[in-house]
Amino acid sequence: MIVAAENPRKAAELLRKKRLYIFDMDGTIYLGGRPFDFAVRFIGRLRESGRRVLFFTNNASHDPVFYLDKLTRLGFSPTPEEICTSGNVTAAFLTRRRAGKSVYLLGTRELWRQFTAAGIDLVNDEDGHVTDGRVPDIVVTSFDTTLTYEKLTNACTFIRGGAEYLSTHPDFNCPTEDGFIPDSGAIAAAVTASTGVTPVYFGKPYPETVEMIGEITGEPKETTLIFGDRLYTDIATGRRHGITAALVLTGETTWEDVNAAGEAERPDLLLDSLADADRLMFGEA
Numbered sequence: 227m228i229v230a231a232e233n234p235r236k237a238a239e240l241l242r243k244k245r246l247y248i249f250d251m252d253g254t255i256y257l258g259g260r261p262f263d264f265a266v267r268f269i270g271r272l273r274e275s276g277r278r279v280l281f282f283t284n285n286a287s288h289d290p291v292f293y294l295d296k297l298t299r300l301g302f303s304p305t306p307e308e309i310c311t312s313g314n315v316t317a318a319f320l321t322r323r324r325a326g327k328s329v330y331l332l333g334t335r336e337l338w339r340q341f342t343a344a345g346i347d348l349v350n351d352e353d354g355h356v357t358d359g360r361v362p363d364i365v366v367t368s369f370d371t372t373l374t375y376e377k378l379t380n381a382c383t384f385i386r387g388g389a390e391y392l393s394t395h396p397d398f399n400c401p402t403e404d405g406f407i408p409d410s411g412a413i414a415a416a417v418t419a420s421t422g423v424t425p426v427y428f429g430k431p432y433p434e435t436v437e438m439i440g441e442i443t444g445e446p447k448e449t450t451l452i453f454g455d456r457l458y459t460d461i462a463t464g465r466r467h468g469i470t471a472a473l474v475l476t477g478e479t480t481w482e483d484v485n486a487a488g489e490a491e492r493p494d495l496l497l498d499s500l501a502d503a504d505r506l507m508f509g510e511a
Contacts, residue, residue, distance in 0.1 A: 227484075227492045230502045238506040240470065240495055246445040247272055248469075250430075251283040251293070253455035253477020255500065258403040261300035262476065264501035269302055271508045279308055280443060282452075284395035284429040284459055286313035286333065286410070287369045289340040307442070312395040312429025313337050315438050316366060317344040319392075319428060324364060330356070330389070332381045332413070333368040337394075341366075356380060361387065367417055367425065368394040369410040378413075382420045391417070395429030397459055401477050430454075431462035436469065453500065455479055461493045470494050472503070 230237040247269075249255050255265040269279055281297060281304060288296075290309045297304040320329065321344055328347045331338055331354075338352040349360035354377035365384050370377065385391050393414045399406035418424050428434055440447070451470040454460020455477025464471025473479060473493035484492060497503055 227494065227496055229496045230506060231498065234506055237495055237497075237502075241451070241472075241503055241507050243449070244277070244451040244470065245449040246278045246280065246443055246451070248280045248282050248439065248450065248452040250452070250454035250456070250460045250477075251281060251297075252285060253401040254453055254460075254474055255281075255302070256300055257401055257477075259300075260403055261302070262500065264499060264504055266301045268500050268504035268508075271504065275508075278443065278445065279304075280310065280439065281308055282310045282430070282435070282439070284312045284397050284410070285369055285400060286311050286316070286337050286394040286429070287371055288334070289313065289336045292336060310438065310442065312435070313340055313368070315432075315435050316368075316392065316394045316428045317341055317346060318438060319434055320344070320346050320364070320366075324390075327363040328360065329364045329366055330362040330380060330384050331366050331368070332373070332377045333366070333370050333394070334372055337368055350380070354380065362389055364390045364392060366392045366394065367410065367414050369397070369400065370413060371407075373413065378416065381417055385417065385421045385423050391421075391423050391425040393425035393427050395459070396427045397429075397456065399478060401455070406478070430459040431466055433467060436463065436467040453503070457483060457487055457491050457493075462491065464494065465490060465492075472497060474499050476500075 293309050335352040349362045350356050365381050396411040397409040398411040400409040447468040452464050453472045461471045471493045472495040474497050476499045
């Protein structure tokens, strides 16, 4: 592991040789509705230098249109092609590998609309109510800020009845300006506690995400770098799949977490924030 503060030369060399830079969102380039100004500047300078940018979030509570609007409002100037979520990855799996299967979705209205637009056969309406007593082949749970006991009960009942169980992403907490709130992994943990069934997860750090990024960008793993604030999602994506992984300490992970992690879970590069990456690659603004 290269610690940028201790070895800035090696850190700069590692950063400069990449062509595609993947950015986690929550905790990495912003917190809730507050952007990190240094992240806005760094991403702009990457584009100006001819490098490529991809925003990827495990947060599937919103669709890509939401993130396009949000990132634009926060000053990141994204294009639609630069945005991908774990919801995209899950929907692609369902349409390509579970074509024709019916799904019960425990998720937000935005995710429900995204799945519907992809042609997925949902047995529930956007509020989680089951239509006409239908029984699904698959249950998908996600980060759901509209979670109700009815949704939770429906998901558990269908899984106990034999439905396949999938989850969009494994994150336990979502960082906000006011602290952390329960994320998809915490909801999935409740379902697992009730049913005894562990879901198949998508999003980071799972291989379907890496495969989709490769398809979208055409960029090889060797010239790709991922920035993130979580060891078990962002950093694990890189370490498990041959992509250089850089951890920033502006979100969930602390120095203590890094020190406690095993070698296979540690980042290739450790930065206090993206301000360090900006300075190392391009100098002071």
